[in-house]
Amino acid sequence: MTLPHPEHGPEELCAEGLELYGRALRDEGVPEQQAxxxxxxxxxGLLRPDLDTPRWLRPVPPGVALSRLLRGIAExxxxxxxxxxxxxxxxxxLLGLADRQTGAVDSGGxxxxxxxxxxxxxxxxxxxxxxxxxxxxxxxxKRPLTSLATALVNERPLLxxxxxxxxxxxxxxxxxxxxxxxYELLDGDVEVRxxxxxxxxxxxxxxxxxxxxxxADRTVAVEIRHPPLVTYLATTFDRxxxxxxxMYPEAVQPxxxxxxxxxxxxxxxxxxxxxxxxxxxxxxxxxVRTAREHIAKLAATLGSESRAQLGxxxxxxxxxxxxx
Numbered sequence: 001m002t003l004p005h006p007e008h009g010p011e012e013l014c015a016e017g018l019e020l021y022g023r024a025l026r027d028e029g030v031p032e033q034q035a036x037x038x039x040x041x042x043x044x045g046l047l048r049p050d051l052d053t054p055r056w057l058r059p060v061p062p063g064v065a066l067s068r069l070l071r072g073i074a075e076x077x078x079x080x081x082x083x084x085x086x087x088x089x090x091x092x093x094l095l096g097l098a099d100r101q102t103g104a105v106d107s108g109g110x111x112x113x114x115x116x117x118x119x120x121x122x123x124x125x126x127x128x129x130x131x132x133x134x135x136x137x138x139x140x141x142k143r144p145l146t147s148l149a150t151a152l153v154n155e156r157p158l159l160x161x162x163x164x165x166x167x168x169x170x171x172x173x174x175x176x177x178x179x180x181x182x183y184e185l186l187d188g189d190v191e192v193r194x195x196x197x198x199x200x201x202x203x204x205x206x207x208x209x210x211x212x213x214x215x216a217d218r219t220v221a222v223e224i225r226h227p228p229l230v231t232y233l234a235t236t237f238d239r240x241x242x243x244x245x246x247m248y249p250e251a252v253q254p255x256x257x258x259x260x261x262x263x264x265x266x267x268x269x270x271x272x273x274x275x276x277x278x279x280x281x282x283x284x285x286x287x288v289r290t291a292r293e294h295i296a297k298l299a300a301t302l303g304s305e306s307r308a309q310l311g312x313x314x315x316x317x318x319x320x321x322x323x324x
Contacts, residue, residue, distance in 0.1 A: 017040045017041045017044070020035065024057065045068055045069075046060055067181045119220075122221070132163050137200075137237065143179060152182060152186065156187075163188070166241060168241065170198055204233055208227075212224065212233075258319065280295075298314075302317055
C-alpha cells in the first residue's frame with residue numbers, strides 16, 4: 001500500500017520532490033503521472049506543462065524557481081509579522097523611556113540575549129531604529145532559505161529609509177544561488193564582498209549598536225552599546241571590507257597566479273602553519289572532502305608527492321608572497 005504524500009509548505013521540499021526535480025533537470029522533463037505522487041513539486045512551481053508534448057512536464061530553471069520560493073517566503077513572513085511590526089513601532093518611544101528609567105542596558109553597555117527567537121527580535125528591533133547603515137559578517141557557507149527570507153523582511157525598511165548595507169561572506173558563498181537571489185530581491189544601496197576567512201558573525205547598526213554571538217551554537221548573543229567597542233568593531237569591518245573581493249552587485253573574480261587559484265593559496269597558507277584538513281575546511285567554510293580535493297590539486301600543480309614535500313614546495317614557489 002502506497003502511503004499518501006505528507007503535507008508540507010513549498011519552502012519545505014521533501015527528498016522525493018527534490019529527487020524528481022533533479023531527474024527532470026537531467027532528462028529535460030518527466031511524465032506527468034510521476035508528479036502525481038509528489039504534488040509538492042507542482043505546488044512549488046518547479047515543473048510546468050510542456051505545450052508541445054501532452055502529459056509531459058518540463059523543469060523551471062533553478063534560478064527562477066529559487067527566486068519565486070524566496071519571494072513567497074518573504075511575502076508570507078511579511079504578512080505574518082505586519083501586526084508585530086506595527087506594535088514594535090508604536091512601542092519604540094516607550095521602550096526607549098523604559099531603558100532610561102530601569103537601566104535595561106547596564107552601565108557598561110552590554111546586554112546578554114538568550115534564545116534564537118529573542119536574539120532575532122532584538123536585532124529586528126535595533127534595525128527598526130536604524131537609519132544609516134548595517135554592517136554584517138556572515139561566516140560559513142549556505143544560509144537557510146527561512147533565514148534569508150526573515151532577513152529580507154527586516155532589511156527592507158532600512159534601505160527604504162535611505163540606509164545602506166555592507167555584508168561580508170566567505171568565498172564559498174559566491175556559489176550559493178540562494179544568497180545571490182536574496183540580494184537581487186533587495187532595492188537600495190547594497191554591496192556584498194567575500195574573503196577566504198572571516199571572523200565570527202557580527203552585526204553593526206549605525207555604528208551605535210553591535211551584536212556578537214556569546215557561545216558556539218549562537219543561542220546566546222551580546223548586544224553592545226559601548227561606544228568605543230562598537231567603533232572598534234566597525235573599524236575592523238572597514239579594514240576587512242577593503243581586503244575583500246566584490247561579489248554583488250558587480251562580481252570580481254580573484255586572479256589565478258601560475259596555475260594556483262586564490263582558494264588554493266588560502267589553503268597553502270594554512271598548510272604551512274601545520275593545520276589539519278579538518279581545521280582548514282572549518283576555517284575556509286568547506287567540507288573536508290572539498291578541502292582535500294583542493295589540496296590534491298595544489299600538490300599536482302606544484303609537483304608534490306607527499307604532505308611534507310608540499311609544505312617545502314609552497315615555501316619555495318613564492319605563491320604566498322604573490323598573494324600579499
